[in-house]
Amino acid sequence: MSAYAVPSAIKSPLWPSSGFRTSSRVFVRPYRKRLHSSVKGREIICACSAPSRNRGDGFPAFIHDESSVHENVRMGKEMEFQSDVLIECRNVHKSFGEKQILRGVSFKIRHGEAVGIVGPSGTGKSTVLKIIAGLLAPDKGEVLIRGRRRQGLVSDEDISGLRIGLVFQSAALFDSLTVRENVGFLLYEHSRMPEDQIAKLVTDTLAAVGLKGVEDRLPSELSGGMKKRVALARSIIYDDTNNCVEPEVLLYDEPTAGLDPIASTVVEDLIRSVHVKGRDALGAPGKIASYVVVTHQHSTIRRAVDRLLFLHEGKIVWEGGTDEFTTSTNPIVSQFASGSLDGPIQY
Numbered sequence: 001m002s003a004y005a006v007p008s009a010i011k012s013p014l015w016p017s018s019g020f021r022t023s024s025r026v027f028v029r030p031y032r033k034r035l036h037s038s039v040k041g042r043e044i045i046c047a048c049s050a051p052s053r054n055r056g057d058g059f060p061a062f063i064h065d066e067s068s069v070h071e072n073v074r075m076g077k078e079m080e081f082q083s084d085v086l087i088e089c090r091n092v093h094k095s096f097g098e099k100q101i102l103r104g105v106s107f108k109i110r111h112g113e114a115v116g117i118v119g120p121s122g123t124g125k126s127t128v129l130k131i132i133a134g135l136l137a138p139d140k141g142e143v144l145i146r147g148r149r150r151q152g153l154v155s156d157e158d159i160s161g162l163r164i165g166l167v168f169q170s171a172a173l174f175d176s177l178t179v180r181e182n183v184g185f186l187l188y189e190h191s192r193m194p195e196d197q198i199a200k201l202v203t204d205t206l207a208a209v210g211l212k213g214v215e216d217r218l219p220s221e222l223s224g225g226m227k228k229r230v231a232l233a234r235s236i237i238y239d240d241t242n243n244c245v246e247p248e249v250l251l252y253d254e255p256t257a258g259l260d261p262i263a264s265t266v267v268e269d270l271i272r273s274v275h276v277k278g279r280d281a282l283g284a285p286g287k288i289a290s291y292v293v294v295t296h297q298h299s300t301i302r303r304a305v306d307r308l309l310f311l312h313e314g315k316i317v318w319e320g321g322t323d324e325f326t327t328s329t330n331p332i333v334s335q336f337a338s339g340s341l342d343g344p345i346q347y
């Protein structure tokens, strides 16, 4: 993932090198209390939240039938799909300087979906995640969260009803904090939960991602795969004393980059397990309503994702099931899937 500028409104001395939790609100206020009472700065919970088939408009490619019966069925299905939409990008454009990266990206993420974004390096996949998360603003187009347009960046006091978490490529743990403090960070900072209750929730959440007895370790005492699991625990922990539990979407930026094949499988299965359609390490149903994974890894595409969006030259040029990825006759997709040097993608 390329480096990017953290918007000044959300810079903090404690801003992790990557990886943090977003929710539907942003708070920028003097940093205070439990973990770093001496640290002055600002703390953030930032805002944030698409799918189809080769149309880029978020709907599967329905076979058009002139008859009104079929039309009604189609409309009914679209309405049904529409009501499940948690996040939508509509005609999103983004440039950095003279460089036009996104040139009209449109897609939807529905409740219960496991979506992958693939495409050549530098094509803007991470940029899409940051725009969904509210860390970057589109130059043109809009992001809708549960049908409501987000205004500006993360400071969307108006948007509620969906929590969005972004898990960056590197685990992005705070080096000087223990695993417990890292995982419970936002609860220590923002919730009214007593510390012993947070500690218990941290232990339960770590157990859900298959980690036990590591609460007092520092990140430097963990393997790369363990760090990714800790980051995952940090992204899924939430204040369960809060009556209003909102659905949550997790955005993973290359979660298996740099991991060996077996460690990758562990992380891929974890991603599945915390999804509503999965079961965590304790056998409980996962809580994540939907997730989006940016990845280059075939194993991650196969194991962790059901539907793929292919981003190329600033647009979604193909959408389909993961099973269609390797058999697609689309020249861009087949070149990418096979890793061939011959084809429309030029390096």
Ligand SMILES: Nc1ncnc2c1ncn2[C@@H]1O[C@H](COP(=O)(O)OP(=O)(O)OP(=O)(O)O)[C@@H](O)[C@H]1O
Residues within 6 Å of the ligand: 001, 002, 003, 004, 005, 096, 097, 101, 119, 120, 121, 122, 123, 124, 125, 126, 127, 128
């Ligand atoms: N804040 C920024 N300022 C300037 N250029 C940027 C910024 N963020 C991203 N870019 C550029 O935008 C392009 C897309 O970057 P992005 O990280 O989104 O691509 P990607 O598809 O995720 O790449 P990769 O697969 O290599 O991680 C790159 O050329 C990158 O250098």
